[in-house]
Amino acid sequence: MSNILDVKEVTKTYSSHIALNNVSISVPKGAVFGLLGPNGAGKTSLIRIINQITGPDKGSILLDGQPLNPSHTYNIGYLPEERGLYKKMEVGEQAIYLAQLKGLSRAEAVKRLKYWFEKFEIKAWWRKKVEELSKGMQQKVQFIVTIIHEPSLLILDEPFSGFDPINANLIKDELLALNKQGTSIILSTHRMESVEELCTDIALINLSRKVLDGSIGEVRRSFSTNEFEVIHDGDLGNNSSLYSIKSSSPYLDTTKSVITLGSNSSNEVLRAILSNTTIHSFRELIPSMNDIFIQSVTNSGNHE
């Protein structure tokens, strides 16, 4: 599968510090790509370069195989972390303006906006001024104008901040629907649960360098510690040749143990302990994205 976006060895320096140091990432077509990293790592710098707000000092960027050029702004939808609207302007008028800046004709913009405003149940607010809207409603308007020109690549920086759980779900569902229709999405967020829920691929940036990337399955597997959680009656019995017990604690009227496997497969271990006691549950403890994030950042150095 070809890539929608290729960032090749990009370096960006500001007078006082390096924002990006030789960073390369590839976003496959149709992916939901999590761009992760602590604050100040360089994510926003990278996103701004992809949006052609600033240019790289070194390196190149390909969108759908072509070097980035000004017409590509029509193919990208961008929802920045610092986002807002003109407060004194009418909602509808403003949405039309922003859609026109993304290359839509006025008539087409009106047609599509009406559809989305109806879908998000904010049509009654069309002629209201933005300052009369609640923050959640403003966020909905911002989301609509981000996707209104049907971009092939969506870049969302902390898209769920400011939404209540119901609206956050609404946005999530819309994102997944768009993704199903073929839109590639770059998601920059600190919420690891949304990463686990939505992302197919990730890249982690720390201290202006990429420290980790790949599909979410690969990444999690590579962080696997070979630990399993077993819920069982009585004693597991000690088979130190097969595994070691890391911890053991009462769980309801049973016992919950964490065991670390040696070189044997999980099936062999399960077979061995099945003969000793009753097993209620046996599952691999795959590290959460949260653990992976913290571990990677700590290993690569924490600048703060």
Added chain:
Amino acid sequence: MNKILLIIQREYITRVRKKSFIIMTIVGPLLMALLMLAPILIHKFSKDNHYKIKVIDEAPKVFTTLMPGSEQFQFINDTISLSEAKKAFNPETDYGILYVPADYIKNAGGIVLITEKQANVEVKSYIEDALQKQIENEKLKSKGIDQSTLESIKTSINLKTQTIRGQKSNTELTTAVGFIGGILIYMFIFLYGAQVMRGVIEEKTNRIVEVIISSVKPFELMMGKIIGVALVGLTQFLLWIVLTMTISTGVSAVFANKMSGAEIVKAQTHTPNMGIDGKEQEKVSKEDMMTIFENMDSINFTLIVGCFIFYFLGGYLLYSALFAAIGAAVDNETETQQFMLPVTIPLIFSFVVAQSIITNPDSQMGFWFSIIPLTSPVVMMVRIAFGVTAWEIALSMSLLVVGFIITTWIAAKIYRTGILLYGKKVTYKELSKWLFYKS
């Protein structure tokens, strides 16, 4: 549609629709019309004030014959003594008592005006003028010059001026045209430059700027704003001219029925021509009016209007780019102070220079400040009505264009970096670094 046109359109429409714009457009001409009509109105209303003044004249007969009075001033001769007159003084009907001693010609200091409250300037100067003339005439008569000679001596003159090429000129008119043009440019730069700055700050504090510059270049956004606001300014300006002319011609048409031309001119110039009788004054006023209208031709209006538009726009573009840069460098309006000063100083300075060179438009100072781009829009506008050589205008204009390109270049660099920077207090040192960032 072209993106920069979209931006201009938005900037223009949102501003023109604002209540403040509509109110300013209506109130501005009303104020201006009021200013133009104020002298006429004041004159008209002041006529309603009647001053009744008792004259205690110890130099019998002489004084009363020489106090003919007017619509406003009524003088009553009284033979009672000063102390009796003081007792009989009725503040309801009388304005004051004028005491003239018998030897008033020699002892002018002995003449006293007694009023209830402090005597007003109008009354005082009227009486002073009359007495001065009277005493002068008496003195001349005592030296053997008779009444008819005195009448023939009275003269009024209005010096006519013309240039070497035979053009008639009118110093007052030229001064007024130049100065008004200069002031308008000065005001326009300040008002609309500040609007550009506030617009940039608004976009920054609303956090909409990053959404927009992912679609357009920061430079396009900045220029779109500057041009959009300029069009708003021009619209307001044109509306002002049309409305002011409509209102003032309408109102003065009403007044013209009631007042003669001479009265209007008298009211507007507001100088009491005491020694000249009514007929002669009217003749003089008419001549004045004639010369003003004749001399309208002496000023090259195409040149002035052309230059006005050029310096108007040139000056605005030069300064508004800097105002946009200031807006981008700060987080809110209160922080603008530190950067405003270096931008406003040359502007205020040009206004001060304009006032001083009006008496001597061809001075060294006048020349240099009408060449330097930061001051030339105001200063050259003042000078131009007096006639400036073509090469000076050409030099000044081309330097203004160069200056505009330079400030826009600087502003674009600061703007580009500044609009995406939040919550950081920026220093001049930092600003200078931004100039050399690669895009």
